[in-house]
Amino acid sequence: MRVVENLNHALREVLAGNPRAFLLGEDLLDPYGGAFKATRGLSTSFPAQVVTTPISESAITGVGAGLALCGDTAIVEIMFGDFVTLAFDQIVNFAAKSVSMYGTRVPMRLIVRLPTGGGRGYGPTHSQSLQKHFIGVPGLDVYEMSPLHDNRAVFAQMIAAERPCVFFEDKVLYTKRMHEVDDLFTWDLADGVARVHVDTPPDCVIIAPGGVTHRALAAMRRLLLEQEIVCTLLVPSRLHPLDAAPLVAVAREARSVVVAEESTAGGTWGAEVAHALHRELWGVLRNPVALAHSADSIIPTAGHLERAVLLTETTIHDTVLESLK
Amino acid sequence: MTTDLDRLLLIRHFERALLDLFAKGELNGTTHTCLGQEIVPVALAPLLGPDDHVFSNHRGHGHYLARFDDPAGLLAEIMGREGAVCGGVGGSQHILREGYLSTGVQGESLPVAAGAALHLRGSGALACAYIGDGTWGEGAVYEALNLAALWALPLLVVVEHNGIAQTTPTALAMAGTIGARCAAFGVRHVALPAEDIAEIRAVLTPLVSAVRTGSPLVVEFAVNRLGPHSKGDDTRSGVAELRDWYREMSDLTGFAEADARAGDLVDAVVRDVKARPLSTWSRP
Numbered sequence: 038m039r040v041v042e043n044l045n046h047a048l049r050e051v052l053a054g055n056p057r058a059f060l061l062g063e064d065l066l067d068p069y070g071g072a073f074k075a076t077r078g079l080s081t082s083f084p085a086q087v088v089t090t091p092i093s094e095s096a097i098t099g100v101g102a103g104l105a106l107c108g109d110t111a112i113v114e115i116m117f118g119d120f121v122t123l124a125f126d127q128i129v130n131f132a133a134k135s136v137s138m139y140g141t142r143v144p145m146r147l148i149v150r151l152p153t154g155g156g157r158g159y160g161p162t163h164s165q166s167l168q169k170h171f172i173g174v175p176g177l178d179v180y181e182m183s184p185l186h187d188n189r190a191v192f193a194q195m196i197a198a199e200r201p202c203v204f205f206e207d208k209v210l211y212t213k214r215m216h217e218v219d220d221l222f223t224w225d226l227a228d229g230v231a232r233v234h235v236d237t238p239p240d241c242v243i244i245a246p247g248g249v250t251h252r253a254l255a256a257m258r259r260l261l262l263e264q265e266i267v268c269t270l271l272v273p274s275r276l277h278p279l280d281a282a283p284l285v286a287v288a289r290e291a292r293s294v295v296v297a298e299e300s301t302a303g304g305t306w307g308a309e310v311a312h313a314l315h316r317e318l319w320g321v322l323r324n325p326v327a328l329a330h331s332a333d334s335i336i337p338t339a340g341h342l343e344r345a346v347l348l349t350e351t352t353i354h355d356t357v358l359e360s361l362k
Numbered sequence: 363m364t365t366d367l368d369r370l371l372l373i374r375h376f377e378r379a380l381l382d383l384f385a386k387g388e389l390n391g392t393t394h395t396c397l398g399q400e401i402v403p404v405a406l407a408p409l410l411g412p413d414d415h416v417f418s419n420h421r422g423h424g425h426y427l428a429r430f431d432d433p434a435g436l437l438a439e440i441m442g443r444e445g446a447v448c449g450g451v452g453g454s455q456h457i458l459r460e461g462y463l464s465t466g467v468q469g470e471s472l473p474v475a476a477g478a479a480l481h482l483r484g485s486g487a488l489a490c491a492y493i494g495d496g497t498w499g500e501g502a503v504y505e506a507l508n509l510a511a512l513w514a515l516p517l518l519v520v521v522e523h524n525g526i527a528q529t530t531p532t533a534l535a536m537a538g539t540i541g542a543r544c545a546a547f548g549v550r551h552v553a554l555p556a557e558d559i560a561e562i563r564a565v566l567t568p569l570v571s572a573v574r575t576g577s578p579l580v581v582e583f584a585v586n587r588l589g590p591h592s593k594g595d596d597t598r599s600g601v602a603e604l605r606d607w608y609r610e611m612s613d614l615t616g617f618a619e620a621d622a623r624a625g626d627l628v629d630a631v632v633r634d635v636k637a638r639p640l641s642t643w644s645r646p
């Protein structure tokens with residue numbers, strides 16, 4: 038099953054399980070079914086719950102927050118995650134704060150879905166990975182879609198938490214298969230973290246959000262076959278707040294740790310993860326946690342220029358080698 | 363001398379060539395063609411001067427080609443080849459050139475155009491921003507209109523109302539009308555069919571002069587989008603029956619020759635640009 042189908046099933050389950058669950062966004066209606074087809078078929082099955090909207094990212098996110106305030110479940114799709122900047126006020130200053138700023142806990146079941154990332158030649162305003170701008174907002178959970186985490190379980194968890202969530206969906210994942218890893222490796226899932234590994238203890242632990250899974254696996258394959266360097270990949274589903282314990286447990290045994298993400302340089306999620314690991318493993322780690330990310334740059338449109346800027350398999354490969362020096 | 367017909371046909375053939383290149387897998391990324399909407403920028407071209415600032419949107423190839431005789435630079439931008447207007451960095455929807463800027467985030471340009479208009483106020487030049495009907499969903503549009511009226515800015519907003527935004531018909535996205543929204547701000551509004559170029563110019567010449575002295579204006583053109591939103595994503599039926607100036611003008615004397623010329627020109631541009639090396643960019 039493709040990741041986009043799994044996501045579609047997750048959305049379907051939410052809508053089917055609760056008549057007071059709503060899905061809002063631009064161009065969601067069938068036969069189009071949304072720009073990336075995650076919502077295909079849903080407006081036909083749940084016409085009263087799937088709402089197509091004007092091009093009004095701020096308002097529709099606010100409407101989602103209003104529904105959540107009244108006890109409903111609201112899922113808002115921002116067509117390209119880049120446009121979440123238009124909804125930043127509603128997410129940061131209203132939805133997330135409302136959970137606690139009135140002195141009592143206000144449950145808010147609001148999920149803002151954000152198709153994210155580059156690699157498709159969509160250019161500087163349609164290719165960004167804006168996760169870092171949502172790290173450390175009190176009351177807000179940050180999740181990322183992963184081919185190793187069943188979206189049905191992830192959505193159930195986000196809704197059960199009754200806190201607003203932003204859910205980043207790397208666009209390159211939509212057409213990839215769920216739960217498929219390179220046959221050199223095996224994988225398992227514990228405490229919300231997917232672990233991809235071989236039977237030997239790792240030289241390096243790579244920590245990456247779901248969208249980077251395939252690039253990390255490709256780098257791991259090359260490192261193993263060409264240099265006999267053993268890596269373990271850890272993919273958390275919730276990026277923030279970060280549960281460091283399962284990462285610490287694995288990182289403790291390795292010679293180095295690399296955090297890889299597509300975000301541009303500066304103020305990254307990886308820096309936050311590195312800080313958490315340094316606190317727990319100071320004196321244990323042999324090297325500082327290394328960061329792999331995209332360049333400090335806008336994301337160009339032309340394929341050859343875009344490739345020179347974005348995090349690639351090679352960026353991860355080279356960062357791992359560097360971290361083991 | 364380049365005539366209006368030559369310009370219309372150049373844009374038409376350019377856009378067709380793009381869809382063709384996409385179909386053959388020779389273009390990467392995405393593009394939004396202005397097939398069916400060519401008359402709007404061609405009619406406006408002589409009403410805008412070199413000191414005016416044009417703000418274009420995602421569907422901007424016609425806006426660019428009506429202002430600059432540079433199909434090769436634009437195609438090179440879209441294909442990431444040498445000679446690209448912006449080095450292939452911006453691509454189809456992010457272009458900057460003297461007095462011209464486009465960006466791909468809906469509604470974003472209107473406050474910026476208001477800022478440019480504030481800069482130009484009193485100089486006789488204006489800022490002209492193209493937006494679609496769907497973009498009236500964005501709050502920034504209203505904040506900018508308020509400022510334009512309040513500050514008497516030389517702002518010309520050109521609305522290409524094609525009745526659809528991506529796949530959403532206007533009726534599902536807009537309550538009331540554009541005209542009434544403008545009236546609420548005391549911004550002058552005129553609605554025109556995008557048909558007769560001479561008539562468009564006759565109506566707009568005095569109104570655009572008034573913009574230059576600080577009377578903002580919204581011109582709403584009724585147009586047909588004859589192509590997909592981007593590529594291969596048209597969910598409509600009956601597109602072939604929509605009015606098309608190309609069909610309607612095809613009996614004019616000289617049309618066939620002009621059409622062949624434009625077709626040959628675009629073919630030559632495509633051959634030329636395809637053969638060029640990749641663009642280079644030294645990252646700032």
Ligand SMILES: Cc1ncc(C[n+]2csc(CCOP(=O)(O)OP(=O)(O)O)c2C)c(N)n1
Nearest residue numbers: 120421466467468494495496497526527528
């Ligand atoms: C802020 C923002 N939201 C969504 C989009 C995605 N998008 C690109 S074009 C478009 C439709 C625009 O419709 P309209 O303004 O009517 O112009 P048209 O495409 O019809 O020319 C949408 C939704 C965007 N580019 N920017």
